[in-house]
Amino acid sequence: METKILSEHYDKPSFKTLKGYKELSGYEDLAKALKMDPKKIIEDVKAAGLRGRGGAGFPTGVKWGFLPDNGEPRYLLCNADEGEPGTFKDRLMMEAAPHQLIEGMIISAFAIGSKKSYIYIRGEYNSCIRSMTKALEEAYADGLLGKNIMGSGFDHDMDVYVGAGAYICGEETAMISSLEGLKGQPKLKPPFPAIEGYLKKPTIVNNVESLAAVKYIIRDGVEGYRKYGTEKSAGTKLFSVSGNVTKPGNYEIPLGMSMKELIMDIAGGMKPGRKLKAVIPGGSSTPILTAEEALKVNMDYESMAELGTFLGSGAVIVIDDSNCMVDLLGVLMHFYHHESCGQCTPCREGTGWLNKLVHSILKGEAKMKDLELINGISNHMMGKTICALSDAAAMPALSFLKKFRDEFEYYIKEGRSKVKGVSYAEVNH
Amino acid sequence: MFKLSSEGEAFVQKELKRYETKRSAIIPCLYKVQEENDGWVSPEAVEYLSGLMDLPSAWINEVLKFYTMFNQKPIGKLHVQVCCNISCAMNGGRELANHLNKEFNIKDGEISADGNVTISRAECLGSCGTAPMMQVNDNYYEDLTPESAVKTIKGLM
Ligand SMILES: Cc1cc2nc3c(=O)[nH]c(=O)nc-3n(C[C@H](O)[C@H](O)[C@H](O)COP(=O)(O)O)c2cc1C
Ligand code: SF4
Numbered sequence: 376m377e378t379k380i381l382s383e384h385y386d387k388p389s390f391k392t393l394k395g396y397k398e399l400s401g402y403e404d405l406a407k408a409l410k411m412d413p414k415k416i417i418e419d420v421k422a423a424g425l426r427g428r429g430g431a432g433f434p435t436g437v438k439w440g441f442l443p444d445n446g447e448p449r450y451l452l453c454n455a456d457e458g459e460p461g462t463f464k465d466r467l468m469m470e471a472a473p474h475q476l477i478e479g480m481i482i483s484a485f486a487i488g489s490k491k492s493y494i495y496i497r498g499e500y501n502s503c504i505r506s507m508t509k510a511l512e513e514a515y516a517d518g519l520l521g522k523n524i525m526g527s528g529f530d531h532d533m534d535v536y537v538g539a540g541a542y543i544c545g546e547e548t549a550m551i552s553s554l555e556g557l558k559g560q561p562k563l564k565p566p567f568p569a570i571e572g573y574l575k576k577p578t579i580v581n582n583v584e585s586l587a588a589v590k591y592i593i594r595d596g597v598e599g600y601r602k603y604g605t606e607k608s609a610g611t612k613l614f615s616v617s618g619n620v621t622k623p624g625n626y627e628i629p630l631g632m633s634m635k636e637l638i639m640d641i642a643g644g645m646k647p648g649r650k651l652k653a654v655i656p657g658g659s660s661t662p663i664l665t666a667e668e669a670l671k672v673n674m675d676y677e678s679m680a681e682l683g684t685f686l687g688s689g690a691v692i693v694i695d696d697s698n699c700m701v702d703l704l705g706v707l708m709h710f711y712h713h714e715s716c717g718q719c720t721p722c723r724e725g726t727g728w729l730n731k732l733v734h735s736i737l738k739g740e741a742k743m744k745d746l747e748l749i750n751g752i753s754n755h756m757m758g759k760t761i762c763a764l765s766d767a768a769a770m771p772a773l774s775f776l777k778k779f780r781d782e783f784e785y786y787i788k789e790g791r792s793k794v795k796g797v798s799y800a801e802v803n804h
Numbered sequence: 805m806f807k808l809s810s811e812g813e814a815f816v817q818k819e820l821k822r823y824e825t826k827r828s829a830i831i832p833c834l835y836k837v838q839e840e841n842d843g844w845v846s847p848e849a850v851e852y853l854s855g856l857m858d859l860p861s862a863w864i865n866e867v868l869k870f871y872t873m874f875n876q877k878p879i880g881k882l883h884v885q886v887c888c889n890i891s892c893a894m895n896g897g898r899e900l901a902n903h904l905n906k907e908f909n910i911k912d913g914e915i916s917a918d919g920n921v922t923i924s925r926a927e928c929l930g931s932c933g934t935a936p937m938m939q940v941n942d943n944y945y946e947d948l949t950p951e952s953a954v955k956t957i958k959g960l961m
């Protein structure tokens with residue numbers, strides 16, 4: 376069953392406005408938080424077990440704890456660049472509930488002692504840019520931002536920064552470069568942003584959903600927040616379900632629910648006459664699961680790790696038996712090649728080679744030994760680069776090849792797709 | 805010679821003060837230039853902006869070239885971007901793009917003879933649950949068929 380904590384009021388148009396938001400208890404948790412000791416808020420976020428919803432699943436409170444405790448200026452940066460293929464939850468959150476994000480961000484900023492925050496929104500998300508800009512104006516006019524918020528003595532300014540089309544800017548250090556007015560290239564870590572981030576000042580980067588969730592830790596308390604989810608994967612999370620299901624969409628569920636329930640029940644299951652073939656569980660970068668694995672895995676960080684994959688951004692891409700896996704890998708390899716920022720040789724060259732090799736299979740020009748080449752190149756791309764995009768490209772290649780090798784071998788031998796019966800060179804691209 | 809409108813110039817002055825550093829204003833100011841220059845940023849517009857912002861043109865060019873939303877050559881009045889990433893590809897996104905190429909008689913990146921349309925293939929635009937989809941200038945159109953997409957584009961001409 377869906378469990379709507381964050382998304383309880385997303386279907387109400389009035390929730391977008393300050394007035395409607397306040398009528399549904401909006402900003403009451405901010406009032407409560409401003410009376411708390413900021414250190415206690417960080418402790419509560421740690422104890423509640425909130426893990427980053429942007430992809431890596433790093434514990435939010437622990438990240439906040441890395442900030443130097445010296446009162447120096449620090450920035451909060453909300454990652455609203457949502458670009459991981461299959462993911463569309465942050466868009467919904469900003470369209471349906473802009474004040475929920477602002478409230479979560481003010482509370483988070485208060486906890487970490489930040490006087491300035493930015494919401495970095497991908498340039499294509501015009502609807503979100505409009506809704507967040509309008510909500511910020513309302514919040515300023517109401518004294519919820521600026522000086523002495525709600526009489527607490529806490530000052531905070533918040534602004535929107537609009538990206539300009541680059542998947543890589545979702546990576547936190549690339550986002551910082553972009554915000555600084557440079558090209559959006561990742562920076563070497565360490566130093567981590569919490570020590571040296573935006574303009575070399577300590578900076579916390581968190582995903583939209585992570586920051587909004589902080590509000591509910593304040594509202595429900597540590598125990599209340601932990602009522603849903605598992606010991607190590609606490610709370611609820613939004614999942615963007617897309618692909619070949621009958622009811623694609625964003626669904627909020629407690630972590631730990633079976634993927635089977637999410638796909639077959641909540642998202643309406645497969646289309647008539649179609650069978651589940653595979654699921655990409657957490658966005659295009661996460662290793663693919665076979666149907667068998669998908670039907671036994673649970674939607675939490677640990678269960679995914681047991682199968683060698685990740686919960687990622689929560690983008691569940693459901694693939695039925697009408698799809699050719701060689702074709703889909705071709706789509707993904709084109710994407711990563713296009714998005715590599717080119718700084719690191721293994722990534723720049725590797726994504727180029729992977730794209731070329733998979734497309735040579737699709738054109739019927741590949742040899743069987745090219746499959747070993749794909750494996751070899753992918754392995755060489757892991758863990759060697761400035762950011763994780765290189766790994767993000769290699770992981771789908773390795774997992775598609777491992778789990779659907781027969782389709783790749785068939786295509787190379789016959790010069791056509793095992794599923795579609797034709798060559799992609801004839802039908803597309 | 806390219807020059808921003810007086811509102812455009814006022815916008816640049818405001819953005820220059822909005823962020824911690826002037827350099828952060830490059831992206832928003834490039835958007836403004838693109839908006840007032842028929843959808844693309846010309847080399848002379850970069851020189852002009854460099855003077856107006858008092859920043860090296862190399863800094864502006866570096867940003868211009870990095871991001872896909874800035875066009876470095878002329879473009880049709882309607883920029884139709886069809887998502888061809890995975891969830892859209894599984895639901896007919898590529899076929900939709902092919903159909904539009906034929907219907908408007910242009911390849912990707914070209915401008916139709918009447919100057920109205922440019923088609924390009926985009927990466928995931930965050931509408932994967934309502935695939936296939938396209939973005940036309942600032943707006944998203946979702947759950948498309950080839951017919952409904954053509955009708956939408958013609959309606960915007
Ligand atoms: C290539 C790449 C793309 C990323 N894209 C996003 C993104 O679009 N949104 C996001 O929140 N995090 C993204 N991340 C993760 C961020 O680097 C960062 O871990 C995250 O914003 C931290 O927030 P969280 O701890 O709240 O999840 C990306 C990482 C990589 C390597
Ligand atoms: S791994 Fe790829 S995307 Fe990341 S910094 Fe290196 S070249 Fe750029």
Ligand code: FES
Nearest residue numbers: 887892929931932
């Ligand atoms: S895959 Fe097309 S919008 Fe995400």
